Structure formats: structure tokens, C-alpha cells
Amino acid sequence: MKCYRFRIYPSKTQEKQMNTHLWLAKNLWNDLLEHSKTTYQNFDKFPTKSTFAAMTKDSGLHSQVAQEIGFRVEKGIWRYVKLRKAGDRKAGFPRFRSIDRIKSLHYSQSGFSVDQKLKVTPFGEIPIVQHRQINGKIKTLSLKKETSDKWFACFAVEETPTIKASNGKPKVGIDLGLKILATLSDETIIKNPRHLKKHADHLASLQQLLSRKKKGSRNRWKAKREVALAYEKVVNTRTDFLHKATTNLVNSYSLIALEKLASQEMSEQNFGKSINDAGWGMFANMLAYKAESAGCQVVFVDPKNTTQECSCCHQIVNKNLTERTHECPSCGLTMDRDLNAAHNILARATQGHWGSNAFGDVPQGTSLKEEAHAL
Numbered sequence: 001m002k003c004y005r006f007r008i009y010p011s012k013t014q015e016k017q018m019n020t021h022l023w024l025a026k027n028l029w030n031d032l033l034e035h036s037k038t039t040y041q042n043f044d045k046f047p048t049k050s051t052f053a054a055m056t057k058d059s060g061l062h063s064q065v066a067q068e069i070g071f072r073v074e075k076g077i078w079r080y081v082k083l084r085k086a087g088d089r090k091a092g093f094p095r096f097r098s099i100d101r102i103k104s105l106h107y108s109q110s111g112f113s114v115d116q117k118l119k120v121t122p123f124g125e126i127p128i129v130q131h132r133q134i135n136g137k138i139k140t141l142s143l144k145k146e147t148s149d150k151w152f153a154c155f156a157v158e159e160t161p162t163i164k165a166s167n168g169k170p171k172v173g174i175d176l177g178l179k180i181l182a183t184l185s186d187e188t189i190i191k192n193p194r195h196l197k198k199h200a201d202h203l204a205s206l207q208q209l210l211s212r213k214k215k216g217s218r219n220r221w222k223a224k225r226e227v228a229l230a231y232e233k234v235v236n237t238r239t240d241f242l243h244k245a246t247t248n249l250v251n252s253y254s255l256i257a258l259e260k261l262a263s264q265e266m267s268e269q270n271f272g273k274s275i276n277d278a279g280w281g282m283f284a285n286m287l288a289y290k291a292e293s294a295g296c297q298v299v300f301v302d303p304k305n306t307t308q309e310c311s312c313c314h315q316i317v318n319k320n321l322t323e324r325t326h327e328c329p330s331c332g333l334t335m336d337r338d339l340n341a342a343h344n345i346l347a348r349a350t351q352g353h354w355g356s357n358a359f360g361d362v363p364q365g366t367s368l369k370e371e372a373h374a375l
């Protein structure tokens with residue numbers, strides 16, 4: 001499943017209607033929870049599926065949207081029951097939600113169609129900007145509202161696999177870093193965009209302001225919203241940038257080698273300031289899913305000593321974090337530290353003795369989406 005996300009422009013009336021539906025969704029979620037709690041308190045059991053079905057029917061929402069909320073509440077409760085039975089005393093009952101916590105309306109099968117325009121029951125035709133073509137069969141639609149009040153349509157699409165023959169372009173190794181996002185073995189450098197740093201700094205200062213506001217105050221609420229907006233900006237800027245960079249890469253190379261654990265290790269090191277993490281996980285994911293249709297192959301290699309090893313004579317040359325140049329005492333190779341690493345990464349992917357043609361084996365990085373939700 002691939003996700004396509006497009007900006008939509010509902011009219012004032014539609015927007016009002018959609019907001020009402022978010023509100024109805026919140027009510028339904030809370031009603032179902034409340035009912036489950038009282039049923040359990042009075043009868044020592046949870047409501048049956050048919051009670052849930054009857055309640056979702058009268059919610060005022062589209063049947064698909066209502067059903068999905070029902071499923072989610074049910075799933076949440078069963079998860080809680082299962083964990084409790086297994087002895088997990090910390091397992092929490094699904095929580096009641098405020099309107100801030102309900103952000104999307106989910107259509108799991110029907111109730112919508114899209115070609116030039118998006119049609120959604122009961123809102124009607126909503127203008128949509130499809131900046132790329134949908135390849136495959138559309139399965140679900142989520143209408144999402146961001147903190148900035150912008151609306152998006154997200155389609156989950158089942159792709160028709162099109163395996164292209166190799167695009168015949170050169171092979172490349174990539175070393176990922178903090179200041180410079182990527183150093184390529186052919187000496188190309190991909191820098192993080194400057195405005196990203198600006199947005200991230202702004203976010204950091206807003207976060208500091210927030211920490212000084214009194215709990216429960218109106219000012220705190222305002223500051224929190226500003227943080228969420230700034231966060232959204234950072235995430236969007238970075239995602240756009242990564243999309244452009246990765247599309248460019250898969251179209252320019254037939255093989256791209258990356259370190260296997262880079263994103264995991266790095267995000268652990270940077271835990272707590274993940275906003276500064278350069279988004280390696282996302283970068284690797286995007287490369288992996290875009291590669292196939294572009295006739296490119298992505299290979300993840302063993303990351304051990306890629307920085308220390310000499311890419312010419314394979315001698316281990318130890319260096320600390322501040323040493324930016326690789327200088328080999330054995331063979332005399334002098335080269336930028338990251339470039340040397342990129343050469344090693346490429347060699348490991350192509351020589352085969354590391355046995356790592358790990359196409360599709362994507363390392364798990366921190367998901368920004370999840371972080372954004374946590375706010």
C-alpha cells in the first residue's frame with residue numbers, strides 16, 4: 001500500500017460541514033467509550049457488536065466513517081482486555097478525546113470517488129490538487145485536517161507492481177550525516193535546506209516559551225498551538241525536500257547503497273532532539289519505495305567501520321568525530337571523511353562479500369508522522 005496525499009480546498013460551507021463531522025466523530029468516539037465503561041461497570045461485560053452497530057448508525061456521520069470509529073474503539077478495548085489478561089497492569093483503557101484529538105474522517109471502501117475532482121458523501125465535490133498521478137487501485141480515503149486548518153485527502157493505494165529493467169545509470173554509495181544530509185561516492189553533496197534550520201530554530205524557541213507558561217492557562221493553550229503549527233512547518237518542509245531529493249536520486253542511479261542501521265543508531269543517539277535528526281529513516285523509506293519503478297535498486301550494507309576503513313587499501317584508520325579528513329598512513333589516501341565512507345558503502349554493496357542485497361529491508365527510523373500525532 002502506498003499513500004498519496006493531496007491538498008484539498010473545501011468551500012466555506014463544506015469546511016463548516018466537515019468540521020461538524022469531526023465534532024460528530026469525536027462525540028461518537030466518546031459515546032461508545034462511555035457506553036462500554038458503564039456496561040462493564042453494571043454487567044461485568046463489554047457491549048456486543050450489535051449494540052455498537054446500532055450506536056454508529058445514529059451518529060449522523062457517513063456509515064463508513066462511523067463504522068471505522070466503531071472498529072477502532074472496539075479494537076482499543078480488546079487490546080486493553082488482552083493486555084490486562086496477560087498481566088500488564090499498566091495497559092490503559094482507550095481514552096476520551098477532545099476535538100483537538102480527532103483530525104480525520106476515514107472512508108474505508110466507498111462514499112467517495114476521484115478523477116479531476118474529489119467527490120465525497122455528503123460534502124459533494126471538493127477541489128483537489130493532484131500533484132502526481134495515482135498508480136494503482138485506490139482502497140481508502142482519509143480527509144485530514146492539520147493544525148493549520150489546511151485540509152488534505154490521503155488515499156491508500158494498492159500498487160500494480162511494475163518492475164522496470166535497470167535504468168542503466170551509474171551506481172552510487174551514500175553516507176548520511178547531520179550537517180550534510182548525504183555525501184555521495186561520486187562527490188555529489190546533498191545539503192539540508194537552509195530554511196529547514198530556520199524553521200527548526202523557530203520551533204525550538206517556541207518550545208522554550210511554552211515551557212514557561214502556566215499549566216492550564218489560556219496562554220499555554222495558545223503557545224501549544226503555535227508549537228504545533230511550527231512543528232507542522234518543519235515536518236512539511238523536510239518531507240517536501242526529501243521527496244525531491246529521493247526522486248532525483250532514483251532517477252540518476254541504477255544502484256544506491258546505504259548503511260543498514262544508520263537510521264536506527266543515529267536516531268537513538270539523537271533521542272530527545274529528534275527534530276534535528278535529518279530524517280534518515282524517511283529518506284531510506286522513500287528511496288526504497290521509489291526505486292523499483294525507476295529501474296533502480298537500493299541496497300543496505302553492513303555499517304561496521306565504514307568511516308574508519310580506508311576505501312583504497314582497507315586498513316582501519318581510527319578517527320574521532322572532529323577529524324573531517326581521512327588520511328591513510330599505509331597507502332597515503334587523503335580524502336574527505338564522508339566521501340571515504342561513501343566509497344566503502346558502495347564497495348560493500350557491489351562486491352557481494354558482505355552478502356547484503358537487502359532490497360526492501362528498510363531500516364526503521366523514527367516516524368515523524370507519529371511524533372506529530374503525539375503533540
Ligand SMILES: [Zn+2]
Nearest residue numbers: 310313328331
Ligand atoms: Zn589506505
